[in-house]
Amino acid sequence: MLYTVTMVPLLQRHSYTASMQLALWVAMVSIVFQQFDDFMMPHFTLNFLTIAGMGVAVVMYWIPTLRYLSVAAFMAALAVSFGKDWYAAANHTWLAVWTLVPVVLFARWWEEEWYLHYIRLTLGVVMIAAALQKIIAGTYFDGSYIAWMNNYGSTTETMFSFLCAPGEVCGWYALLGATSVIWQFVVGLFLLAGWKNLYILTVEVAFLLTVGLFADEMNFQVLNIALLCMAFRFGMPHWLAYICLVFLGLDLIGISDLVATYL
Amino acid sequence: MNYLVADWKRYVLFALLTVHTLWIAHHIYLATRDGVNPWKMGGYAMYVEPKRGVAVDVHMLNSDGTVQDELIRNIDLYDLYQGNLNFNVYCKPVTEKSLIRFVEDNEFLEYTDVRLELFAYRFAANPLRTDPYLIGITDIRWLSDGRFAYEVKMCGDEVDREGVVTVEL
Numbered sequence: 001m002l003y004t005v006t007m008v009p010l011l012q013r014h015s016y017t018a019s020m021q022l023a024l025w026v027a028m029v030s031i032v033f034q035q036f037d038d039f040m041m042p043h044f045t046l047n048f049l050t051i052a053g054m055g056v057a058v059v060m061y062w063i064p065t066l067r068y069l070s071v072a073a074f075m076a077a078l079a080v081s082f083g084k085d086w087y088a089a090a091n092h093t094w095l096a097v098w099t100l101v102p103v104v105l106f107a108r109w110w111e112e113e114w115y116l117h118y119i120r121l122t123l124g125v126v127m128i129a130a131a132l133q134k135i136i137a138g139t140y141f142d143g144s145y146i147a148w149m150n151n152y153g154s155t156t157e158t159m160f161s162f163l164c165a166p167g168e169v170c171g172w173y174a175l176l177g178a179t180s181v182i183w184q185f186v187v188g189l190f191l192l193a194g195w196k197n198l199y200i201l202t203v204e205v206a207f208l209l210t211v212g213l214f215a216d217e218m219n220f221q222v223l224n225i226a227l228l229c230m231a232f233r234f235g236m237p238h239w240l241a242y243i244c245l246v247f248l249g250l251d252l253i254g255i256s257d258l259v260a261t262y263l
Numbered sequence: 264m265n266y267l268v269a270d271w272k273r274y275v276l277f278a279l280l281t282v283h284t285l286w287i288a289h290h291i292y293l294a295t296r297d298g299v300n301p302w303k304m305g306g307y308a309m310y311v312e313p314k315r316g317v318a319v320d321v322h323m324l325n326s327d328g329t330v331q332d333e334l335i336r337n338i339d340l341y342d343l344y345q346g347n348l349n350f351n352v353y354c355k356p357v358t359e360k361s362l363i364r365f366v367e368d369n370e371f372l373e374y375t376d377v378r379l380e381l382f383a384y385r386f387a388a389n390p391l392r393t394d395p396y397l398i399g400i401t402d403i404r405w406l407s408d409g410r411f412a413y414e415v416k417m418c419g420d421e422v423d424r425e426g427v428v429t430v431e432l
Contacts, residue, residue: 087304087348094305098283105272118276122283126307129287133308136295140311144388148313151391169388215310 019235020110021067024103026236026244027226028058028074031096033248034219035081046084053077068107075101092220098122099227110230120191120231123224127188131181140181143173149214154256156216183207191231201232205240209247218251293352297383300351312386313393317350319343324376324402335377339368343379353383353398354418359426362403362413366430373432374405381417 014022035051057074060066082089082097099119106112139145147169150161164170183204190200205225212221222244229236236244250258290306293299300315301308321338323331344350346361357379365379366372381399386392399417406412409432415424 087351089303089305091302091305091307091309095307098279098305102276102279105275114273114276118280121280125280125284125287129291130307133291133294133301133306133311136291137301137308137311139386139388142388144391145310145312145386147388148386148391152313167390169391 014235014238016233016235017110019237020230020233021235022238022241023226023229023236024071024100024109025058025061026241027096027100027223027230028054028061028071029245030219030222030226030248031078031093031100032058033252034090034093034223036252047081050077050081054081072104075104090220092223095122095126095227096223116231116233117194119227120194123227123231124188124191127184127191131185131188134177134181134184140177141174143169143171143175143177146173146177154216155260156214156256159214180211196232196234198232198234201228201234204228209243212247212251213255216251216254216256218247218255222248297385298353300349300353300383303349303351313384315384317353317398318382318384318395319350320380320382322378322380324378324404326376330378335372338372340365342368350381350383356415356417356423357381357399357401359413359424359428362401363428363430366403366411370432376402376404378402 032051032054035047035054054074054077057070057077060070060073063070078097079101082093086094099122102118103109103115106115109115134140137145146160147164149157150164150173151158151167160172160176163172163176187200187204190197205228208221208224209218212218225240225244226236229240287306290299290304290308294301294306294308294311299306300317301311302314319338319340321335322333323335325331342364343357343361346358346364348355379399379401380397381401382395383398384393384395387394399415401413401415404412406427408429410427410429412427413425414422417423
């Protein structure tokens with residue numbers, strides 16, 4: 001019985017449509033979780049209303065007849081929330097707005113070649129740009145930023161501090177930094193070229209989850225994972241959605257705080 | 264013609280992708296010249312270096328124009344930040360409206376001449392550190408009857424904005 005309840009949904013094969021719709025839902029949930037702190041503010045502000053609206057929309061999403069309406073309502077709330085504080089918004093909120101808001105143009109977006117190309121190319125440009133910024137700054141190839149986080153970061157950001165002496169910028173940090181940048185560049189190239197590769201996506205998902213744990217910022221990584229699942233057109237399997245939801249829940253508490261408390 | 268109308272959504276997507284890409288390129292240009300906060304404004308340079316914010320120090324100005332070393336503390340800077348895009352665009356001159364709000368938010372500074380010093384931080388290795396550097400100065404000098412004059416210098420010694428404002432006190 002327990003096996004049936006827990007394992008069967010994880011192992012089930014789902015249609016292309018269902019898994020793509022699940023990916024969009026997880027992306028929407030990651031945005032709600034990211035803005036949860038604003039929701040907990042004691043004031044009945046516009047932010048409160050927009051986040052509450054997004055929360056209602058992600059629940060409505062599970063009613064098939066209301067699905068398009070819920071997506072439209074969610075994107076309207078996201079656009080309003082972003083428009084109010086665009087200059088203070090995190091870069092991943094910008095990414096969510098650029099990639100997800102246009103989904104309202106298409107009732108059956110998962111069948112719309114141009115929208116799927118749009119997400120893929122947008123993510124490709126963003127990955128290449130993010131890698132370029134790191135190369136120009138030089139802080140990854142010399143390992144200095146990884147060293148900074150391992151010396152002055154939160155609990156999880158110091159997870160590689162055993163590699164080098166305190167305060168030192170050693171070769172291991174440079175190796176970690178360079179590997180991250182090169183990998184980001186490779187994923188960007190795959191996206192721009194439209195090479196659909198399950199192995200690349202699998203490694204990238206593992207990479208993003210690790211980075212999410214390291215930086216204690218899981219909502220951004222979950223958004224990326226969901227968008228990549230859409231861009232590569234594999235959709236999101238249930239088991240990956242469960243993992244993402246668990247990590248979003250942990251992120252709400254604060255992974256660094258949990259590690260510091262229990263480990 | 265019908266084909267063009269039917270495909271308007273595709274043109275919207277193409278336009279969005281183009282604008283987004285151009286903005287990212289512009290952000291890279293600005294970020295490499297310390298013109299914008301790498302973590303903000305939609306440029307994807309977060310985690311390139313430690314989180315950057317701009318700090319605002321407030322000092323009292325003497326009548327001879329010299330600045331007192333001691334910081335004035337417990338200042339409400341919320342509206343000053345909000346009125347200047349949180350200082351995420353480093354060389355954008357401080358706005359007149361935000362200075363009025365700053366004065367209104369900090370009534371205890373009425374008729375006190377002050378200098379606002381804006382600092383950003385630059386990341387450096389060997390040893391690992393973040394060095395503050397001055398990005399702007401704004402002087403507020405009170406005249407009389409609720410009027411003050413202000414002078415804003417950002418990213419250099421040239422005056423970027425100046426004026427005289429009357430506030431209701």
